[in-house]
Amino acid sequence: MFLEFKKEVEHLLKKALDNASYEYKELDLEESEHADISSRVAFFLARTYKKPPEIIAEDIINHLEIPAKNTLISNAVAAGPYINFYVNDSFLHKTLQRIKEGIETVERKRGKIIIEHTSANPDGPLHIGHLRNAIIGDVLARVLKRAGFDVETHFYVNDMGRQIGVVVWGAERIAFDETKKADLAVADVYIAANRLIEENTEFLNDVEELMRKYEAGDEAVVRKYEAVVKKCLSGIQASLQRLNIRHDLFAWESEFVRGGAVEEVIEELKQKGDIKFDGSGSGSALLLHLEGIEKELVIQRTDGTSLYTTRDLAYHRWKSGRCDRVIDIFGKDHELVSQQLAKGLQILEVKVPEFVIFAFVSLPTGSLSTRAGRYISADKLIEKIETRAYEEVDKRRKDLDESKKHEIARKVGIGALRHDMVKVSPDKHIVFDFDDALDIEKKGAPFIQYSHARACSILKVAEEKWQSLIQGYDTSLLHEESEIELIKKLSKLGYAIEEASSELKSHLIAKYARELAESFNLFYKDCPVLNTDATLRKARLVLVECAKIVLSDVLDVLGIEAPKEM
Template identity: 40%
Template sequence: MAQAAYGFKQAGMPEPQGKPDQFIGFIYAATNCAISIRKLKEEIEELNKRGEFDQAREKIAELDDWVRVAAELREKSRELFDTIVDRVNEDPDPDVSISAIMKGYERGDLPIVQLVRRVCNYSIDGFKQTLSRVGIEFDSWDWESELTVWNGATEEVIEKLKETGFVEEKEGTLVLDVERAAQVFELKKLFNVKEDYEIPPLTLRRSDGTTLYTTRDIAYSLWKFSLAEKVINVISIEQRLPQLQLRIALYLLGKKNYAINLIHYGYELVHLPDYRMSGRRGRYVTFDQVLGEAVRRAYREVEKRSPHLSEEEKQRIAEAVGIGAVRYALVSVAASKPLTFTWDRVLDFERNSGPFLQYAYARAANILAKAEELAQSPDYTLLESTHEKQLILQLSKFPETVAEAADSLRPELIAEYANDLATIFNSFYDKHPVLAATPRELRDARLKLVEAVKVVMGNALQLMGITPLERM
């Protein structure tokens, strides 16, 4: 964040053009690029002077890559990119400037706080825009700095950790000897770590006096546990080690139950087929792009299948279908699996997809809408066919499926369940007429069955954040 704030300042604190988070993302990448190129050039010069040509060659390869990145970024916004590069190169030492921002922010220097907050808010506003489009909102937002730094909580954590005797001073930094702590308290088996794995140390404080993310996270976690008995951190799997170090730190602070009840729900990242996504390089597909493309494709389908609907209605349905497709694609694979992104895979509208489920729901809804009279005298003993029995059985499994999904933190189980339900319902739909069924008692029993499907499917969809549609 400090680097983005630095770049924003160097760029002259411009008003964002376009979506604010993407604007900041661009500034961040451009700044990073400018700094990296400058550093690499200096390093190469130094290596050449010292005659270490092999190492210089490696750096040159890195430099080449960054030069390509620069060209890509410049393509996107030439003026802004050039300004950032020029200003970064005029700066005697960008690292010092960035460090000054971090220091000032932790101290609470008003102009710096205002700068950083402004940049943060641009990003957050953009995230909120995107997330609200897919129906995600948060109950509360915190400024971590308020809860951990400015109120002294992080400093208190550092002091208490010092008292444990596992903190050492090294070249002006404070370092927690996680390995020794784990050995002394026999924590490796508690946290499922192999005995012979040496846990790397954790730097708590930089030599310039500022704290690191994981250190603040210790204080932040203590705060979270003041509100809850179980904390599930949904963070990338890359942060496995820091999360382990965090738990050990909590243990050292005498909070054994916190350490145990802190769960790291690690998710894998989404990859692109050709190259690595990298925020620092500005190489990524944004979620907004994915949603936009999904909704466009959905619109084409809606127009093809339901041309009679009003324009407004078509738009509304396309939005729900496109977003449903994306949400299903993401929720239906285990989070711990890396996902290689291709449009075809994510925007599949056939079986085993969000729209497939929405379609089954719409079919059930349609039958119910066409039933002029409600089911008054159902005789359930008449539901004798295989399809009907399978459907009843599948419906009965819903509660236990939801419970298991929740207990084991596996939302993909709901997706699998809903897909099975839709498949069975479609077979039933194909073989057994509902409204035209005779006698009346059978018609009513089937109508009740369809109603149950609609209710359960609707609930399953909503659990996955997919909008059920009466028509599509």
């Protein structure tokens, strides 16, 4: 509802500026602690019209007319250089009405977006670095869906790298431990195979032959690869599922080679791009010059085989053809790749993807390294945090049975983990501290979930006592400050989603969720719901019901489950 209010303010303010004959570029509207929305346009006009901004603000107010009816604005005043707008009772009433009736306030049908995230190499389990990628991507996908886009999530499967060649080679002589989780079993073979190869580097020739055969589409080799990659992916998917993350599509890079798409990209780049041939004798590598990037990009090896970035170009061209916007969640190490992709796609006249680049997660002991054993697997972290969450639940709720306690612990633990990862802006480097991550008590997610549980608890009691509880209510009875503040906060979910989706900033949702929970807790403390007279109780129950809806909505956008009790 807040978005509608903002639109009306924009409309009236523009009209006032026109009436007063001011030329303006921006309305400079923003949320403010002094008003429901505030404009700083007078500052800007002060420069061009060489008058004090206070005078201009006053002048604008004099030309501003708030309609007598069908408006969401109660008042507009000049506060010095600022123009402040305030919502009216109708705004508050309509906000609750909309939420209760489940009417979406955001625009629909804004086009299709393909968002790629996680895309971990299928040579072992996910670690906390992948988790950051997966959670940022998943929340963003949820945000964009809410904002009205048709969203498809992709996991790009790097099945052509040397690592996978090593695993396939290893699997031919070392058996998978079938008692272990699939991705762990694959990692074991990968590590063991690496050791064998280190001892005898001649084995590398075998690996390379496998890779050549795979690229050429040798059927027996393809079957071996598929078995290994699928095995690993099944383990990865199981981990992601525990975090409420799923992908709509797994795109294998090898498909783009064997399907001919990579060859097409190379041919087209030869025609449209600035290409150099490098090498002599049997063949030559293809170097592509990219504007603004010093080093040429090698798009084909001397032996004619393909390279990672070229295959990625083919994948991106394919994606582009299937949607209106392409979004990639990449780690900081892929920043150069993202620039190369963008430039390459420009040459191919394909729309350029939007990138969300996130900084690394490191450990207090240094950067993550699977080979050095310096990493924390996603599964281990999930397991530990659920255990810690269980201890907290057990401490507080001796009355619940075991399965209930475990269910709550799972929701709280996963929620805490997701919230922790998403609350930080992607471009901030994270030093992961295990003890800190497990300190459930001081996490953001349980705070939000707790507010939801409180709301549910009130509604449950009301339902038991009075059944059809919310008939014939009058929300104009809600005029305590904490009630008004809560309603205003409720009205801003759509606004928060709009901000987060247009700027691709998932952490803004985490911020909104916290503020909403805070508003609810203030209301909870100030305003008794069950122990008050019937008419006021009905109105407050409507408010609680709406708060419950929006709290569970915002938790859903964050991919966090909303427990009914805690």
